[in-house]
Amino acid sequence: MSGLLRFEDxxxxxxxxxxxxxxxxxxxPGEALWVRGPNGVGKSSLLRLAAGLLAPAAxxxxxxxxxxxxxxxxxxxxxxxxxxxxxxxxxxxxxxGLPDAMAAVGxxxxxxxxxxxxxxxxxxxxxxxxxxASRAPLWLLDEPLNGLDEAGxxxxxxxxxxxxxxxxxxxxxxxxxxxxxGWRTLELAG
Amino acid sequence: MIGAVIGRxxxxxxxxxxxxxxxxxxxxxxxxxxxxxxxxxxxxxxGAGALWVAALTAALLPxxxxxxxxxxxxxxxxxSLRGMRAEEIALAKIVGxxxxxxxxLLLASLLGAALLGLDGQALGRTLLTVAVGTPALAALAxxxxxxxxxxxxxxxxxxxxxxxxxxxxxxFGASAAGSGEPGALKxxxxxxxxxxxxxxxxxxxxxxxxxS
Numbered sequence: 001m002s003g004l005l006r007f008e009d010x011x012x013x014x015x016x017x018x019x020x021x022x023x024x025x026x027x028x029p030g031e032a033l034w035v036r037g038p039n040g041v042g043k044s045s046l047l048r049l050a051a052g053l054l055a056p057a058a059x060x061x062x063x064x065x066x067x068x069x070x071x072x073x074x075x076x077x078x079x080x081x082x083x084x085x086x087x088x089x090x091x092x093x094x095x096x097g098l099p100d101a102m103a104a105v106g107x108x109x110x111x112x113x114x115x116x117x118x119x120x121x122x123x124x125x126x127x128x129x130x131x132x133a134s135r136a137p138l139w140l141l142d143e144p145l146n147g148l149d150e151a152g153x154x155x156x157x158x159x160x161x162x163x164x165x166x167x168x169x170x171x172x173x174x175x176x177x178x179x180x181x182g183w184r185t186l187e188l189a190g
Numbered sequence: 191m192i193g194a195v196i197g198r199x200x201x202x203x204x205x206x207x208x209x210x211x212x213x214x215x216x217x218x219x220x221x222x223x224x225x226x227x228x229x230x231x232x233x234x235x236x237g238a239g240a241l242w243v244a245a246l247t248a249a250l251l252p253x254x255x256x257x258x259x260x261x262x263x264x265x266x267x268x269x270s271l272r273g274m275r276a277e278e279i280a281l282a283k284i285v286g287x288x289x290x291x292x293x294x295l296l297l298a299s300l301l302g303a304a305l306l307g308l309d310g311q312a313l314g315r316t317l318l319t320v321a322v323g324t325p326a327l328a329a330l331a332x333x334x335x336x337x338x339x340x341x342x343x344x345x346x347x348x349x350x351x352x353x354x355x356x357x358x359x360x361x362f363g364a365s366a367a368g369s370g371e372p373g374a375l376k377x378x379x380x381x382x383x384x385x386x387x388x389x390x391x392x393x394x395x396x397x398x399x400x401x402s
Contacts, residue, residue, distance in 0.1 A: 014402075051271055053401050068271055072264020076198070078205060087198060091191055091272050 003028045004138045004169040005050055005066075010059035012045050019045055020188060021058065027138070029167040032160065034178050037188035043173035044070065046188070047140045050171055064169075067136035069127040069144065077116040081107065084115045085130055092134045101133035104159050106151065120147045125155075132159050139163060141172040145179075153179050191274060192282045199286025207255050208290035211248040212298035218244035219302035230307055237306035238316050238367035241299060245320055246356055248295065249327040253348035256287060256335035261400055270401070277394035280332060284389060288328035295324055311370070319367040319378060323359055326382035329389035330355055336396035359385070 003026040011021035019042030027033055035043050048054040049061050051068045075084040082102070089098040102108050105125040110118065118126065124147040131139050144156055157179035160170060164182075172178055222240045226232060260266050269279055299320045303313045334352045338344035362378035365371060 051267075053267055053270060055402070065273075066271065068267065070264065070267075072262075072267060074264040074268045076202065078202075087194065088268065090194055091269075 004031075004064040005171060006060075006062045007049070007056075008060045010049065010061060011057045012042055012049060012054070013057035014042070014045055014054075018057075023059070025186060027169045027171060029137075029169060030164045032164060032170045032172070032178075032180070032183050034183040034185045035171065035173040035188060036175070036185060041188045043188060044142055047142050047171065047173055050138070050140055064137040066138040066140050067131040067134040068140045068142075069131045070140075070142035073115075073123055073127065075115045075123075075126060075130075077114070079115060080112045081115055081118065081126060082111040085126060085133065088130050089133045092136075094133050094135055097135065098129075098133045101129045104132055104162075105129045105155050121149055121152060124148055125152060128156065128159070132163075137168045139168070139170040139172075141170065141174075143174055144172055145174055145176050191272065192278055195269065195274070195279065195282040196286040196289070199283060200289050203252075203287070203290040207252060208294060211251050211291060212294040214251055215241075215244045215248040215295060215298045216302055216305070218247060219298075219305050222306065233306050234308060234312065235368075237303065237308045238312060238319075239364045240306065241302050241316055241320070242323075242360055242364040242367065244302065245295060245299070245323065245327070246353065246360055248298075249291070249331055249356070250349045250352060252287065252291065253331050253335045253338070253352065254345045256283060256332055257339040257397070258335065258344060261339045266397060266400065275394065276397040277390050279397060280336065280390040280393035283393070284325075284329045284332045284386075287332055288325050291328050291331075292321070292324035296321055312367070315370050316367040319363040319375065322375070322379050322382055323363045326359055326385040327356065329386050333389040333393040333396070336393040336400070339396070339400055355385075 005027035007023055007025045010023045012019040035046055037043055045054060047068065047070065049056055050063050051066050052063060085098060086095060089095045105128045107122065107125050107129055110122065128144065145153060148156065160180050163170060219241060223233060226236065266279065296317060299317055303316050308316060330352055334348045337351065338348045341347060358381045359378060362374050362381060366374035366378050
């Protein structure tokens, strides 16, 4: 496989409705792709296809190991933040990189705070920290700017820059323009 | 990876929910003498069966929390993303659930048998059949929880699904506990093994269907 993500003539069919068809794209190391389009056009489904969580109705999807940050939190509410993220970092065999990842998104001072006590923006950063800690070659971000403040957006830009300089790629779905430069755009039309 | 997921199940259960089934079990065992009267001989005769009915209903309680919260919170997605097969997730959930459900229910059976005045031999037989039955009850609970996750009224539906499936277990388990028939115990073990082997695949298929 050339590239970190490859869609060939992919169609996506959900809930009895055709969301898109004939979609082809490739993502090379260091590239960033911004998926945009109106609500319900299939941006999140496209990310789930790339993650292998959905099977395409037609065509083929090939993807490098991916990390996904979407609306679902997937952190145990009763645990301190570091332990909750540590569960996933442990599965990724990346526990040693977790403190750096938390610092990169400005969460280092919240280690011991239970997840249920955190604010919306802090939880958004926590999702991001899990992706950063995974060091997966392909990042899939669904509306990464939702709930982030200005400082958060700057930190997002910094981690994305570092990620791409390391020769890895990112696919992000977002309404708002994403921070940083060099985004290719993919417009999904209804 | 599977070990970490089992560990998470046990940790979360011990945090609270795992204590509900044994407490409920004891409650049912306590109510039986009030319903049928305190006649010692009658209680001894129906004691094993009553405890089995209590165990079966106690097994229904955890269904709601076994799969649905993890589906809604995206935990299942994140596990799949890390290459864990749906059957492996199901197996981890079954083992994790049994590790808390089984021993605690066994402990409750010991107390329940004392409450109903079962003597030494009947007590031993009841504990043995409950011990053989709990892995199958845990496996059924996870399979039914996977099948009903995300549906409205999933708790009631789960009960309707689980109880008929557990009837063979109840028949052989209660009869082995009551009469000490060795054939009944073997049949109970066979049914338990069958359920235990099938459940991860049923549950795995259901978990895969949840993704789309």
